[in-house]
Amino acid sequence: MTHRITPELSAELRGVAHSLADAARPVTLQYFRTAVAADNKGALRGMAYDPVTIADRASEQAMRDILARLRPDDAILGEEFGPKAGTTGLTWVLDPIDGTRAYIAGAPTWGVLIAVSDDQGPLFGIVDQPYIGERFAGGFGQAECAGPHGTRALQTHAPRALAEAIVMTTFPEVGTPTEGAAFQAVAARAQLVRYGMDCYAYAMLAAGQIDLVIEAGLQPYDVQGPIAVIEAAGGIVTDWQGGPAWQGGRILAAANPQIHAEALAILSTAS
Structure with a gap:
């Protein structure tokens, strides 16, 4: 049905x-x-x-x-x-x-x-x-x-450059060594990076406090609630290739399409 x-x-x-x-x-x-x-x-x-x-x-x-x-x-x-x-x-x-x-x-x-x-x-x-x-x-x-x-x-943050952005993730290693290196390439260009925030990072993204959440190795139950909240607040959530993310895996949650594109250009190079 x-x-x-x-x-x-x-x-x-x-x-x-x-x-x-x-x-x-x-x-x-x-x-x-x-x-x-x-x-x-x-x-x-x-x-x-x-x-x-x-x-x-x-x-x-x-x-x-x-x-x-x-x-x-x-x-x-x-x-x-x-x-x-x-x-x-x-x-x-x-x-x-x-x-x-x-x-x-x-x-x-x-x-x-x-x-x-x-x-x-x-x-x-x-x-x-x-x-x-x-x-x-x-x-x-x-x-x-x-x-x-x-x-x-709830309203996500207005566009600003990655150099002015706040980025959050849960684990500093962010998955495999290759995935971790891709994350660090984004983090190195950001103004502020914070770790260990779990799902609260996604809430802060929806609330307009931060710009990006980047994670890897997630399950559907880790992301589907946050995706709905973030998208309703004006943000965008995809995988690291720009595709749908609701089945889990590599997650790029962004406050707006502009900073999403800037981070995606870096993360999409991870094999």
Whole structure:
């Protein structure tokens, strides 16, 4: 079955997305800045440290429980419990805690990522930071942040040269050595580079605070919520070749087409 996005359906999907974020908030806060134990998922795959906690699993389960009640025929793709098939053409893409390393370290740069997507990519997304109490939402003609300063519209930064830009990423090595070298070529030309921001970097891009987020090796649940928010705020998100990025991989998120083009010219040379 295919879907048609009517005003009534878009309003329903927005409401469900916010209900998911509302459900995840108390679960994640229950364990934040406690001595929560973490299992290493990476060890099972022979990879680097990739922690998961009871908070990750409980947060996703709380969201899945709501979807089972409100949108039972939609598909789900979640980080912790995998895919669930659906019949509507819509998929809920859930990252119950993006930035678990920050979470267990007590740093409030993690967040809950939610997107509702079709076969063309995300339609509406949320980046929620429960501890700060900020929620960034975008899609269906909406781009706004609700938080300690009230509710305000989101708008990405106006064009400026890469030499004046602020760039963020999570890991200094940014993937493979080749990918890391490409990132450093961009970073060397920027005015300011900051690391370790997880999904909060994408929120700051949508809020007009920074110009670029560059990452590699991401999964769909890492990016679909942020893509919807950033694009609704006026930004652009692609892979390092300028193609669609909602399936993950190498991500170039930019405040505007001009600085996107300047960074893309450098990153596209990475093999």
